[in-house]
Amino acid sequence: MAVVALYRSTIGKKVIMAVTGFIWVGYVVLHMFGNLKYFVGATSINGWAEFLRTFGQDILGYSGFLWVVRLVLVSAVLLHILMAYQLTQLDWASRPVRYSGRNYLSATFSSRTMRWGGVFILLFLVYHILHMTVGNIHPNYEELKPYHNLVVAFRDPIQVVFYVAAMIVLGLHLYHGVWSMLQTLGVNSFPRNATLHRVAQAIAILVPLGFISLPLAILLGIGVRP
Amino acid sequence: MNLTLKVWRQKNAQDAGRFETYTTSEADPEMSFMEMLDIVNQDIIRKGGDPIAFDHDCREGICGTCGVVINGVPHGGHGTTTCQLYMRHFKDGETITIEPWRARPFPVLKDLIVDRAALDRIIVAGGYISASTGSAPDANGILVPKPDSDAAMNYAVCIGCGACVAACPNGSAMLFTAAKVAHLNLLPQGQPERYTRTANMVAQMDKEGFGGCTNHGECTAVCPAHIDMSAIARLNRDLLAATLKGVA
Numbered sequence: 001m002a003v004v005a006l007y008r009s010t011i012g013k014k015v016i017m018a019v020t021g022f023i024w025v026g027y028v029v030l031h032m033f034g035n036l037k038y039f040v041g042a043t044s045i046n047g048w049a050e051f052l053r054t055f056g057q058d059i060l061g062y063s064g065f066l067w068v069v070r071l072v073l074v075s076a077v078l079l080h081i082l083m084a085y086q087l088t089q090l091d092w093a094s095r096p097v098r099y100s101g102r103n104y105l106s107a108t109f110s111s112r113t114m115r116w117g118g119v120f121i122l123l124f125l126v127y128h129i130l131h132m133t134v135g136n137i138h139p140n141y142e143e144l145k146p147y148h149n150l151v152v153a154f155r156d157p158i159q160v161v162f163y164v165a166a167m168i169v170l171g172l173h174l175y176h177g178v179w180s181m182l183q184t185l186g187v188n189s190f191p192r193n194a195t196l197h198r199v200a201q202a203i204a205i206l207v208p209l210g211f212i213s214l215p216l217a218i219l220l221g222i223g224v225r226p
Numbered sequence: 227m228n229l230t231l232k233v234w235r236q237k238n239a240q241d242a243g244r245f246e247t248y249t250t251s252e253a254d255p256e257m258s259f260m261e262m263l264d265i266v267n268q269d270i271i272r273k274g275g276d277p278i279a280f281d282h283d284c285r286e287g288i289c290g291t292c293g294v295v296i297n298g299v300p301h302g303g304h305g306t307t308t309c310q311l312y313m314r315h316f317k318d319g320e321t322i323t324i325e326p327w328r329a330r331p332f333p334v335l336k337d338l339i340v341d342r343a344a345l346d347r348i349i350v351a352g353g354y355i356s357a358s359t360g361s362a363p364d365a366n367g368i369l370v371p372k373p374d375s376d377a378a379m380n381y382a383v384c385i386g387c388g389a390c391v392a393a394c395p396n397g398s399a400m401l402f403t404a405a406k407v408a409h410l411n412l413l414p415q416g417q418p419e420r421y422t423r424t425a426n427m428v429a430q431m432d433k434e435g436f437g438g439c440t441n442h443g444e445c446t447a448v449c450p451a452h453i454d455m456s457a458i459a460r461l462n463r464d465l466l467a468a469t470l471k472g473v474a
């Protein structure tokens with residue numbers, strides 16, 4: 001079957017990485033906007049958490065929609081990692097003898113840290129879910145009270161530093177990843193190249209900035225209301 | 227110019243290989259890199275040694291036969307082939323490291339010469355147009371829009387030197403394959419076999435054991451024909467279309 005042949009090819013594996021990456025980019029952008037509701041106030045961000053659970057509940061039941069999203073995201077990240085692993089094996093096998101020294105002309109720090117950066121993002125993801133969704137490593141977690149959970153968590157500067165670092169790594173992954181995704185999906189062309197690079201750079205800078213603004217604001221006491 | 231060369235020497239495919247050091251004081255800034263190697267070889271021969279084996283043919287940048295990695299960059303990084311690289315790019319007293327293309331599908335035959343038949347097999351898989359021979363067709367029987375012929379020519383200039391593979395951190399042959407596919411897939415004569423060509427050439431590329439493309443762009447940075455990354459986007463697009471059409 002054609003789809004199986006695509007999966008077998010190195011290009012097809014990249015297409016799977018691009019599509020799953022695209023799903024996550026979409027999610028990450030929405031997640032960031034949701035977080036910014038913190039600046040509107042406790043009712044706004046707590047209401048958003050409630051909305052995510054009541055959305056579509058007539059058909060899917062309470063939290064049903066949220067579970068569909070979670071299922072899609074988990075499948076996407078697992079596929080993304082599996083393809084990254086398989087391609088990395090093929091890539092390394094193709095260069096069994098290394099050069100005595102390499103001088104890179106166009107590879108960037110971002111493009112060269114996709115693999116280790118990806119692993120770090122995965123570890124962060126696990127930590128973040130235990131911290132803010134499950135709540136078992138949170139000092140004082142309260143179900144469906146994101147405003148409270150955030151304000152308590154980010155009083156701790158160590159947490160803030162860790163979250164900021166993770167968002168910088170995410171930005172680096174997206175800096176190469178978003179452009180690479182457009183190239184893999186065949187959207188790129190000679191005249192579009194510069195524009196697509198700028199789109200990728202904008203996403204890679206604005207998304208982490210949006211995320212970082214919240215822990216920093218809380219640490220500095222901005223917008224914190226009792 | 228006084229130069230010290232660290233050159234990869236390897237008797238044959240089985241030999242492990244090692245770097246050996248040579249010096250010369252006879253290099254001149256106006257010499258090509260290969261003329262400089264010729265002088266070093268003359269010296270080695272005079273002393274009864276085995277000259278450094280390196281590939282070359284036209285020495286004017288059009289055949290794609292030459293190519294070594296110079297100081298960690300295929301073709302030395304001045305936008306030319308190795309044969310068109312001039313010694314004025316180097317400093318007096320410099321130490322220059324010279325290595326062969328490194329990729330599993332490019333086994334070293336001797337010293338700096340590698341076997342690039344893997345690229346030929348990718349061409350055999352679909353890098354052609356099937357046409358019945360006979361009397362020459364009318365010159366303007368098939369009209370080609372000017373933008374298409376320009377774009378096709380920009381990809382057709384690939385000389386198949388393999389620097390893209392050598393430069394790629396993944397040892398990928400995507401830029402080569404993409405240039406060949408994009409060239410033919412842009413022209414009306416290439417349309418009947420467009421999707422089978424794309425699928426078959428990609429399948430052969432993978433079968434040869436080249437790595438995957440991660441879009442670092444190292445390939446295009448060293449390409450003496452200046453093929454750009456849009457070739458790869460075209461290849462990806464046509465492979466996706468081939469899949470949707472059920473050809474791949």
Ligand code: HEM
Binds near residue numbers: 173174
């Ligand atoms: C363990 C987790 C992860 C690993 C190991 C990983 C690894 C990789 C690797 C190796 C690539 C290919 C690099 C290249 O083409 O140069 C890649 C691409 C990409 N990643 Fe990740 N990644 C991970 C998580 C994520 C997450 C959470 C997101 C989304 C926020 C993401 C978004 C992307 C995108 C958009 C691409 C571009 C796909 C393409 O080139 O077509 N990745 N990742």
Ligand code: FES
Binds near residue numbers: 284287289290292293
């Ligand atoms: S020898 Fe022909 S391109 Fe260099």
